[in-house]
Amino acid sequence: MQLKLPGMVSTSMDPVRIAVVGAGVVGLSTAMCVSKLVPRCSITVISDKFSPDTTSDVAAGMLIPHVYPNTPIPTLKQWFQETFDHLFAIANSAEAEDAGVHLVSGWQIFQSIPAEEVPFWADVVLGFRKMTKAELKKFPQHVFGHAFTTLKCESPAYLPWLEKRLKGSGVLILTRRIGDLWELHPSFDVVVNCSGLGSRQLAQDSEMFPMRGQVLNVRAPWVKHFIRDGSGLTYIYPGTSNVILGGTRQQGDWNLSPDAEISRGIFSRCCALEPSLQGACDIREKVGLRPFRPAGVRLQTEFLAQDGRRLPVVHHYGHGSGGISVHWGTALEAARLVSECVQAPRTPTPKSNL
Numbered sequence: 616m617q618l619k620l621p622g623m624v625s626t627s628m629d630p631v632r633i634a635v636v637g638a639g640v641v642g643l644s645t646a647m648c649v650s651k652l653v654p655r656c657s658i659t660v661i662s663d664k665f666s667p668d669t670t671s672d673v674a675a676g677m678l679i680p681h682v683y684p685n686t687p688i689p690t691l692k693q694w695f696q697e698t699f700d701h702l703f704a705i706a707n708s709a710e711a712e713d714a715g716v717h718l719v720s721g722w723q724i725f726q727s728i729p730a731e732e733v734p735f736w737a738d739v740v741l742g743f744r745k746m747t748k749a750e751l752k753k754f755p756q757h758v759f760g761h762a763f764t765t766l767k768c769e770s771p772a773y774l775p776w777l778e779k780r781l782k783g784s785g786v787l788i789l790t791r792r793i794g795d796l797w798e799l800h801p802s803f804d805v806v807v808n809c810s811g812l813g814s815r816q817l818a819q820d821s822e823m824f825p826m827r828g829q830v831l832n833v834r835a836p837w838v839k840h841f842i843r844d845g846s847g848l849t850y851i852y853p854g855t856s857n858v859i860l861g862g863t864r865q866q867g868d869w870n871l872s873p874d875a876e877i878s879r880g881i882f883s884r885c886c887a888l889e890p891s892l893q894g895a896c897d898i899r900e901k902v903g904l905r906p907f908r909p910a911g912v913r914l915q916t917e918f919l920a921q922d923g924r925r926l927p928v929v930h931h932y933g934h935g936s937g938g939i940s941v942h943w944g945t946a947l948e949a950a951r952l953v954s955e956c957v958q959a960p961r962t963p964t965p966k967s968n969l
């Protein structure tokens with residue numbers, strides 16, 4: 616599809632034209648934060664896939680942060696706190712059901728005492744405490760645990776909700792695959808790259824690789840508490856209409872087809888923690904490729920240049936296993952980087968080629 620924009624010369628008086636590439640949780644939240652933080656801009660979200668076909672749609676959506684090796688803990692905690700506050704406000708509003716955001720209580724359990732008995736995010740979630748002996752009786756193989764209330768953000772509802780709000784505030788949404796970010800010059804003044812795993816090609820980032828995750832979506836409405844093994848490999852996350860059972864972390868595996876053997880393993884590990892799941896029905900398998908980057912999230916401005924012309928690109932990708940947990944915090948940071956690009960003096964750009 617050809618992108619048609621008015622073939623006018625852009626001057627410093629025109630709204631700044633911002634393209635956000637990607638429509639997973641990172642792209643849509645970034646577009647939202649840019650629309651709040653950057654005055655007088657026009658925003659276009661461009662993506663080859665939208666909900667329900669993104670990796671974000673497969674996520675269990677639990678707000679429990681993952682550590683990124685190159686991100687200082689105070690920064691990570693700030694991203695998590697900002698995301699938690701944003702989603703907590705939605706959970707407490709009349710929009711909660713439409714947005715697919717709700718509170719959920721449960722346990723994170725360990726077979727041996729973890730090095731960090733109190734994680735850095737303990738005072739962000741609600742009511743964090745060590746599990747009592749009575750609670751631990753439910754898990755005879757485990758010796759220690761955390762009990763807390765956190766949020767669950769269900770992307771199959773949250774992404775369309777964000778998209779609707781973006782459209783309502785005048786953001787243009789385009790379905791298109793981008794082969795090279797330079798294609799967006801000169802139609803846009805600033806590009807935000809939120810293409811997740813697509814950044815392997817778009818940002819030529821060979822460090823990006825898939826961390827395959829397979830989950831089961833089952834009906835078991837009697838399961839009300841989440842249960843997460845401290846390793847993060849086995850989990851039971853009840854949601855608005857279904858329970859998500861997980862999971863796997865398969866490094867470098869691009870296979871999007873469910874594996875029946877893996878599904879059997881997930882089901883039996885989850886039943887070992889919650890035997891009543893033997894009665895679960897409507898079992899559906901789902902697979903997603905987490906956009907994994909060993910160093911962690913890339914939040915950085917790069918200036919692409921060709922023949923003396925420049926295109927600022929704010930990179931915002933590489934959220935791996937914990938993108939839902941920190942998306943709003945990193946989107947605010949990306950929007951601040953966009954704001955810096957916009958404040959830099961603009962030179963008139965020639966007529967659009969697209």
Ligand SMILES: Cc1cc2nc3c(=O)[nH]c(=O)nc-3n(C[C@H](O)[C@H](O)[C@H](O)COP(=O)(O)OP(=O)(O)OC[C@H]3O[C@@H](n4cnc5c(N)ncnc54)[C@H](O)[C@@H]3O)c2cc1C
Binds near residue numbers: 669793811
């Ligand atoms: C099984 C599983 C369970 C998970 N559970 C949790 C959880 O409980 N909590 C949590 O915090 N996180 C969880 N995650 C991780 C979370 O899903 C990711 O961190 C997050 O979804 C990444 O979002 P994203 O927007 O960067 O990527 P994506 O959702 O993959 O979005 C990328 C977007 O870019 C677009 N795109 C890519 N290339 C191009 C291109 N060339 N041109 C145009 N568009 C392009 C794609 O179409 C897509 O719209 C889980 C992931 C999986 C797989």
